[in-house]
Amino acid sequence: xxxxMRIGIxxxxxxxxxxxxxxxxxPDMELVGVFTRRDPxxxxxxxxxxxxxxxxxxxxFADAIDVLILCGGSKSDLPEQGPTLAALFTTVDSFDTHAxxxxxxxxxxxxxxxxxxxxxxxxxxxxxxxxxxxxxxxxLLPDGAGxxxxxxxxxxxxxDALRRVPGVRGAVQYTxxxxxxxxxxxxxxxxxxxxxxxxxxxxYVVLEPGADAKAVEHAIVTMPDYFADYDTTVTFVSxxxxxxxxxxxxxxxFVIRSGxxxxxxxxxxxxxxxxxxxxxxxxxxxxxxxxxxxxLHRRGERGARTVFDVPPGLLSPKSAADLRKELL
Amino acid sequence: xxxxMRIGIxxxxxxxxxxxxxxxxxPDMELVGVFTRRDPxxxxxxxxxxxxxxxxxxxxFADAIDVLILCGGSKSDLPEQGPTLAALFTTVDSFDTHAxxxxxxxxxxxxxxxxxxxxxxxxxxxxxxxxxxxxxxxxLLPDGAGxxxxxxxxxxxxxDALRRVPGVRGAVQYTxxxxxxxxxxxxxxxxxxxxxxxxxxxxYVVLEPGADAKAVEHAIVTMPDYFADYDTTVTFVSxxxxxxxxxxxxxxxFVIRSGxxxxxxxxxxxxxxxxxxxxxxxxxxxxxxxxxxxxLHRRGERGARTVFDVPPGLLSPKSAADLRKELL
Numbered sequence: 001x002x003x004x005m006r007i008g009i010x011x012x013x014x015x016x017x018x019x020x021x022x023x024x025x026x027p028d029m030e031l032v033g034v035f036t037r038r039d040p041x042x043x044x045x046x047x048x049x050x051x052x053x054x055x056x057x058x059x060x061f062a063d064a065i066d067v068l069i070l071c072g073g074s075k076s077d078l079p080e081q082g083p084t085l086a087a088l089f090t091t092v093d094s095f096d097t098h099a100x101x102x103x104x105x106x107x108x109x110x111x112x113x114x115x116x117x118x119x120x121x122x123x124x125x126x127x128x129x130x131x132x133x134x135x136x137x138x139x140l141l142p143d144g145a146g147x148x149x150x151x152x153x154x155x156x157x158x159x160d161a162l163r164r165v166p167g168v169r170g171a172v173q174y175t176x177x178x179x180x181x182x183x184x185x186x187x188x189x190x191x192x193x194x195x196x197x198x199x200x201x202x203x204y205v206v207l208e209p210g211a212d213a214k215a216v217e218h219a220i221v222t223m224p225d226y227f228a229d230y231d232t233t234v235t236f237v238s239x240x241x242x243x244x245x246x247x248x249x250x251x252x253x254f255v256i257r258s259g260x261x262x263x264x265x266x267x268x269x270x271x272x273x274x275x276x277x278x279x280x281x282x283x284x285x286x287x288x289x290x291x292x293x294x295x296l297h298r299r300g301e302r303g304a305r306t307v308f309d310v311p312p313g314l315l316s317p318k319s320a321a322d323l324r325k326e327l328l
Numbered sequence: 329x330x331x332x333m334r335i336g337i338x339x340x341x342x343x344x345x346x347x348x349x350x351x352x353x354x355p356d357m358e359l360v361g362v363f364t365r366r367d368p369x370x371x372x373x374x375x376x377x378x379x380x381x382x383x384x385x386x387x388x389f390a391d392a393i394d395v396l397i398l399c400g401g402s403k404s405d406l407p408e409q410g411p412t413l414a415a416l417f418t419t420v421d422s423f424d425t426h427a428x429x430x431x432x433x434x435x436x437x438x439x440x441x442x443x444x445x446x447x448x449x450x451x452x453x454x455x456x457x458x459x460x461x462x463x464x465x466x467x468l469l470p471d472g473a474g475x476x477x478x479x480x481x482x483x484x485x486x487x488d489a490l491r492r493v494p495g496v497r498g499a500v501q502y503t504x505x506x507x508x509x510x511x512x513x514x515x516x517x518x519x520x521x522x523x524x525x526x527x528x529x530x531x532y533v534v535l536e537p538g539a540d541a542k543a544v545e546h547a548i549v550t551m552p553d554y555f556a557d558y559d560t561t562v563t564f565v566s567x568x569x570x571x572x573x574x575x576x577x578x579x580x581x582f583v584i585r586s587g588x589x590x591x592x593x594x595x596x597x598x599x600x601x602x603x604x605x606x607x608x609x610x611x612x613x614x615x616x617x618x619x620x621x622x623x624l625h626r627r628g629e630r631g632a633r634t635v636f637d638v639p640p641g642l643l644s645p646k647s648a649a650d651l652r653k654e655l656l
Contacts, residue, residue, distance in 0.1 A: 018589070018590065021589065021590045021591075022589060025470050025471050026470060098656070101652055101653070101656055102649070102652060102653055105652055122656055127656045129464065129468070129597075131655055131656045132464075132640050133599075134655045135640050135641065135643065135644055135651060135655050136457065136460075136640060136643065138644060138655065139616040139619075139643035139644045139645075140457070140609075140612050140613055140616050140643070141612060142353050142354060142645075143353050186602075252596075261346070261349065261350060261604075261605060261608040261609060261611070261612055262346065262349045262605060262608045263349075265604035265605040265608050266604040267601075267602075267603050267604055267605070267608070267609050267612075268580075268601065268602040268603075269457075269599075269600075269601055270599065270600050270601075270602075271461075271597075271598065271599040271600075272597075272598050272599075273595075273596065273597055273598075274514075274595075274596040274598075275595050275596075276589075276593035276594040276595055277589060277590060277593040277595070280589040280590045280593050280595070281468075281589060281595050283589070284468050284469060284589055284595075285468055288467040288468050291467075306641075306648075306651075306652055306656055307640070307656075308639065308640050308641030308648065308651050308652070308655075308656070309639050309641055309648070310639060310640075311636065311637050311638060311639050312460050312463050312464060312635070312636050312638075312640070313463060313634075313636030313637055315463065315464065315467035315468070316463055316466060316467045317467075317470075320634075320636065320637070321430070323463060323634075323636050324429055324430060324433055324634055324636070325429070325430055327459055327462045327463050327466065327636075328426070328429055328450055328455045328459045328634055328635075328636070
């Protein structure tokens with residue numbers, strides 16, 4: 001299998017750009033095209049030798065692409081595009097609306113099975129890598145408790161919620177895990193933690209001219225679902241400060257399994273990520289699972305899969321023998 | 329698939345006892361027998377309803393056991409017993425002599441394929457869980473560097489080496505990861521670390537009556553391979569202290585991947601274990617992979633496998649649909 005896998009990108013926002021960049025580091029994979037709903041002629045790709053196409057023309061590329069990486073959003077893009085594209089291509093995506101995963105899986109499974117393809121859904125770091133850590137933790141320490149903490153990092157959903165508050169011109173929200181809560185989990189105490197105890201929320205907000213800061217702050221900290229259940233801090237900053245100090249998209253978090261074996265022996269498993277760029281890391285995960293998806297398809301598998309179904313070795317460009325020799 | 333998986337244990341030392349204990353926490357698996365080279369009548373099992381048998385009689389149980397968990401040592405037990413037993417049973421083992429894994433894999437693959445079984449080798453936390461973290465790290469951050477630190481924990485191999493020094497009656501050795509080295513790795517600097525920089529070694533030694541402490545200490549700290557390349561501390565203690573304070577078998581460690589995406593964005597992945605009992609945790613991993621081995625065999629797979637080949641979801645007693653709903 002010396003031929004490079006031929007990869008397409010559907011959607012060219014932060015995630016699509018991250019995938020393009022990640023593919024430049026994988027000699028066994030070749031980017032053959034970027035597909036967009038925008039005017040392809042107006043797309044400024046980072047690489048200079050890859051063509052951009054309108055997404056409507058994608059069916060013509062069915063024989064030219066081994067895996068299509070879907071880089072649209074989970075809210076409206078993927079539920080609509082996903083099944084259509086999975087009927088035509090082997091796909092990988094980062095669908096992350098937890099509550100809707102069973103429905104999305106069913107739709108992708110039907111489409112991929114019907115088209116003779118594989119669709120690996122919900123790939124990234126959460127869902128994705130963190131999900132794996134949760135499964136390993138629960139399976140290896142059945143007598144135990146699992147915890148996931150997120151941050152420090154920028155939450156797009158919460159930043160969007162801030163921007164919908166009247167009087168807010170711009171905003172970034174950081175989710176911050178509580179060190180005391182993590183320390184209690186690490187102690188083996190298996191605490192029951194409230195939402196407020198697990199995370200705090202830091203908001204950096206630029207006001208519209210003439211907006212009432214007090215009213216904006218009140219609207220934020222009392223907002224149900226997003227902020228009311230948390231200790232939330234609002235800091236007003238200038239548009240220049242927001243752009244200069246809060247434009248990056250760091251994120252990360254911790255998955256911890258605290259359990260007991262034998263006659264009450266404490267055992268602790270912990271995994272963490274500290275990401276300079278959330279979309280770039282998610283893109284890296286997508287690219288590794290695109291490699292696995294291609295191999296699963298070549299093995300004859302069909303239908304939808306998740307990270308739980310993918311043998312870890314398939315993510316690596318190395319052969320099984322080399323992995324056993326070098327990394328086992 | 330409501331019938332419990334029928335499990336056998338071959339070898340009843342610390343690891344075998346840990347497996348027996350772990351199986352008491354897995355309602356989908358049932359221990360049907362323990363097999364030993366010792367006199368089975370003299371074996372004191374923790375559970376009271378499971379029979380012990382001589383290992384020579386094991387062939388009679390070919391139809392009564394779904395997975396046999398091999399709990400022998402890597403030095404002499406597994407290389408000899410492993411292929412014989414893999415010809416008769418689907419097996420899981422914790423073979424951990426890194427340099428000999430390719431040969432052992434080949435022998436187990438031939439035996440398991442010939443017998444129509446699956447043999448999952450080198451299961452535990454290193455090799456095993458840490459190997460998985462190394463593969464995920466390398467595959468997700470190809471532009472990066474990987475590091476494994478061990479400890480704080482008891483190294484059986486190094487403790488055994490101490491006990492072979494003339495004048496030593498008893499001894500325990502702790503491997504301790506260097507905090508400074510871990511901090512440098514976490515900083516993203518991707519340092520090249522010497523053996524001495526990564527770990528230190530703490531030895532607790534009980535002298536034979538009349539032994540020369542100075543001579544014993546010199547023999548230890550200059551011992552090639554085991555101690556000469558490390559900063560080694562020797563503390564002489566009484567037999568009572570050794571028994572009271574150093575009888576537990578804690579261990580653990582860190583796997584860290586430091587890498588870069590995009591135009592130089594730092595990304596850090598880290599996983600760690602803090603284990604109250606090394607053999608009990610290893611046993612828990614063996615039991616989860618026994619579940620997976622049984623499922624692989626029922627799917628029709630044959631031959632040797634490693635943790636790299638096993639889809640993570642197969643480790644869990646939960647269905648794929650429940651895993652997607654609850655843990656993805």
